[in-house]
Amino acid sequence: MNQFTGPGEPGEMVVPEFPDLPEATVTRLPEYLRALHQLAQSGVETISSETLAAAAGVNSAKVRKDLSHLGSYGTRGVGYEIARLIRQIEQVLGLTQQRNVALIGIGNLGHALAGYAGFVNRGFRVSALVDADPARVGERLGDITVTHIDDLAATVAEKQITIGVITTPASAAQEVADRLVAAGVRSILNFAPCVVTVPDGVDVRNVDLAIELQILSFHEQRRAFDRARRAHADGAADSEGVTLATPRRTGSRTHAPARKARKVVGP
Amino acid sequence: MNQFTGPGEPGEMVVPEFPDLPEATVTRLPEYLRALHQLAQSGVETISSETLAAAAGVNSAKVRKDLSHLGSYGTRGVGYEIARLIRQIEQVLGLTQQRNVALIGIGNLGHALAGYAGFVNRGFRVSALVDADPARVGERLGDITVTHIDDLAATVAEKQITIGVITTPASAAQEVADRLVAAGVRSILNFAPCVVTVPDGVDVRNVDLAIELQILSFHEQRRAFDRARRAHADGAADSEGVTLATPRRTGSRTHAPARKARKVVGP
DNA sequence: GTTTGTGAAACGCTTCACAGCG
């Protein structure tokens, strides 16, 4: 449909276009990308929506709709050219340039993320490590030296940071976010278990590990309940009017802050 | 509306009821809970949907709809009793019993999660640490000794594990998932950057840290593009028919695998 | 007056199903 080129009629100023993607599509593109990189390694050159869907854990209609938003160049009867698709997705996701990430809060989690191999190969570089504890400043992790939060603005400018990752305790998260915003950072990934408030134009994503567990806990709980209910019904059925509760929702999954891939037993 | 009690008419077998919550509501309940715990500490006893909404980063209509699914017992003109609301939410989320978590893959991330304070206070206990590397088996972290993946079934049974957290490399994730399922675990939180396939009745949630960054990167990219576009338009406007692309989507946020709290500049 | 609980409208996302193209 589009993909970075305007209509280009004579007598018009043509301004390049940026695809207007549904948010749900944006969250899936990285998943397709991950699957495509895997598939590319196995030497395949072309892929159908059906196969990509299986590799990414979604259905093929979704893949086709999503890719059509990129101005997809699939070939009917054949599929999509993997290499080209990778290039297209990387381009819309802004991964053609390397993005510099600052990690604020060098505790347990900060340490782990600083060494997380999963970032480097996917267009990101942890370029700055920041902490408020003077005792930690100067510490080296890999080839990066921890700097002090008071120098954040300078660090952001010097290292050309575009994304800040907050791995502080919740009590410090809002202040860190404020400082990141003041330093010009417009994208924040917040691991602290709290809501951070930011001005318009700033983008915050939250990952709360305990919340993920709690969501799992709910479904665990419901399964236990259903088992109890079924056992009860088995023992009591055919006696007289048995009231059965908990009609199972038909709905499948949407996307989720963290991605989901739930599968639950049918009734 | 409901909340664990059937209609209870005479002459009927009454079976307890489990509330049928929309998935979107389930993902928000933990966020309300987090906010409520904070608010409870500041001595407030009652809270309006408006205030809770602000604390949880959503809007008040959503809060009221969500809570009404629990068979909400708010008081009109007053609000909700915090202590009671906490109890209700913890009950539907299955947090009244402590849940035992096994961590599989004791690398950087596994270490960090093993020591993550955010779990303990929220109903979860990391009760088992598992790795495939014999060199790591026997290592103690806190008060837990790392056991071998081959003993997973025994560990799960002994420690009464209900949730497995995968922090292995992607290459090992599917096998670990298979073993967890074989050992009877029905809830999996997967940090490995890959899709794991599980049988019906098993619940998998994925957290891919690089994907979160890529989503941020997309919006970063779009902002850069919009700036360029606007600059271009400023310089060229009023000349003749200027084609402006990128109509901004109106949509706000849904929930997300990881939660979101985006705010983006208006046009 | 304030705030809840909720039908109903609006919205976005997913899924269907098939025309169109290779």
Place this chain on the structure above:
DNA sequence: CGCTGTGAAGCGTTTCACAAAC
């Protein structure tokens, strides 16, 4: 024939707006 691209239908979620309750 196989697979993409896409209108249109179907669903779930969000938002509106207001009657009911305190």
